[in-house]
Amino acid sequence: MTAVEPLIGIPGPAGDTYLGNLHAFSSDPLGFLTSCAREYGDVVRLGDHNVLLTGPELVERMLVDRGGDFNKKGVEDSGRAARGRGFPTAMMNSDGAEWKMKRRRMQPAFGRTLAVKAAELVDAQGERMLASWKLGEQRDLHGDVSVLVLRLVTQLMFGDEFTDRDAALVSRLVRPIMELSTSPLLLPDWVPTPRHIRLKRGLRDMDRLLRRLTSDPAAVDAERAPVLHALVTGTPTPSPQELRDELATLVLSAFETSNDAVVWTSVLLARHPDIAERVRDEARAAFSAAPPGLSRMERLPYTGAVVRESLRLYSPAWMTSRDSTADLRFGGFTVPAGTTVTVSQWVNHRDPRHWDRAEEFDPGRWLDDSARKMPRGSYFPFGLGARACIGASLATTEIVHIVADVWRRHRLELVDPRGITPRPALALQPMGVKVVPRAW
Numbered sequence: 001m002t003a004v005e006p007l008i009g010i011p012g013p014a015g016d017t018y019l020g021n022l023h024a025f026s027s028d029p030l031g032f033l034t035s036c037a038r039e040y041g042d043v044v045r046l047g048d049h050n051v052l053l054t055g056p057e058l059v060e061r062m063l064v065d066r067g068g069d070f071n072k073k074g075v076e077d078s079g080r081a082a083r084g085r086g087f088p089t090a091m092m093n094s095d096g097a098e099w100k101m102k103r104r105r106m107q108p109a110f111g112r113t114l115a116v117k118a119a120e121l122v123d124a125q126g127e128r129m130l131a132s133w134k135l136g137e138q139r140d141l142h143g144d145v146s147v148l149v150l151r152l153v154t155q156l157m158f159g160d161e162f163t164d165r166d167a168a169l170v171s172r173l174v175r176p177i178m179e180l181s182t183s184p185l186l187l188p189d190w191v192p193t194p195r196h197i198r199l200k201r202g203l204r205d206m207d208r209l210l211r212r213l214t215s216d217p218a219a220v221d222a223e224r225a226p227v228l229h230a231l232v233t234g235t236p237t238p239s240p241q242e243l244r245d246e247l248a249t250l251v252l253s254a255f256e257t258s259n260d261a262v263v264w265t266s267v268l269l270a271r272h273p274d275i276a277e278r279v280r281d282e283a284r285a286a287f288s289a290a291p292p293g294l295s296r297m298e299r300l301p302y303t304g305a306v307v308r309e310s311l312r313l314y315s316p317a318w319m320t321s322r323d324s325t326a327d328l329r330f331g332g333f334t335v336p337a338g339t340t341v342t343v344s345q346w347v348n349h350r351d352p353r354h355w356d357r358a359e360e361f362d363p364g365r366w367l368d369d370s371a372r373k374m375p376r377g378s379y380f381p382f383g384l385g386a387r388a389c390i391g392a393s394l395a396t397t398e399i400v401h402i403v404a405d406v407w408r409r410h411r412l413e414l415v416d417p418r419g420i421t422p423r424p425a426l427a428l429q430p431m432g433v434k435v436v437p438r439a440w
């Protein structure tokens, strides 16, 4: 690769002589990115080959108009240690023609059948979680919702044959990956730490499980296992490793993000009792009028607005980066090929230059046209352009249903409202959310 020209004339924090802005970023990523945007504007130089874009039009230009001039693979590879080992053949970690082929192969799975299935499954899984709760008893909300979401997501990705035992097995793979993503000390994969050993075992179990589920591809049913079916019948036929990598990245992308979104929405509702009451009333009416499924979803417009607003303030995806493959102009500056360009939902969703009462939780802003008329780069919880989230409508269906189901039955009281903090890991995790379910 040819040497990359340094970023000439772009303003940004000077940082430390040797480490640049590494320390400032890693000790408080959200605070650091926010202060960069407030101090330096729409294009910020973060290092010799790193730029942050904060102007909404520039974000749109990068992710949509010039999306083809950026690669994800290099950035994904450098984060591989954080994911424990990476899943190199997955669509998510591919670029160019290979990505296009894999996205086309997977896309049919993410149609209406999957969303209907999700809406129906949430009922059964929600019932199980709520049956284990006692009024007045303290619960770890993130832990409880994680069990619900993992069962839901694995059943959706692998099909109805998937048992609770299988879900426990997948969680043995997912958990060490999540732990590694928040670990301050990342050792190479070959160092036999207990986490690395657990991870290797998890991968082995997952391969065995997939061999069982796909031993006869012709028997994989399109209705009962739409995602697995789309993959095993797709062209070209995926190799066993591709199948494993695709399913593992799907579970990982779906699991923590959805879990965090449900918990953040509940935190916001617990802090805003008037809004919570409106959700309760709408949910009670919707659940009594319509059976589980998408027709119920249509009866939950206010809960939908609550979730949209929660995804604005606490977007589980809080930043994303790409490597540019061409010299490009952004906001009057030249960004040369080979630069890592970052955009941040955390920064743009709360930018007071573009949002009225940016820090305020106001679902009402989604009920009229004002928020929808904002430039697309002001609000992108599911990304933008060709590489936007393939599971966006599935995720929204799940989150709205779970929130409606929980809040129609109980009011959740926060045990320590001031002790809740966002932890920017692979997703923006809510830390310290203990709740007590109360009768309405």
Ligand code: HEM
Residues within 6 Å of the ligand: 091, 092, 093, 103, 249, 250, 251, 253, 254, 255, 257, 258, 261, 315, 316, 317, 320, 321, 380, 381, 382, 383, 384, 386, 387, 388, 389, 390, 391, 392, 394, 395
């Ligand atoms: C609240 C839940 C979710 C959020 C906030 C979220 C967010 C995102 C974002 C921001 C991207 C684009 C990343 C980028 O531009 O670099 C993305 C991509 C992706 N998401 Fe999601 N996601 C969620 C749920 C899901 C679900 C449920 C699935 C699948 C079952 C999923 C699968 C994927 C995949 C496969 C990609 C990569 C797309 C590609 O590279 O073409 N996500 N997601």
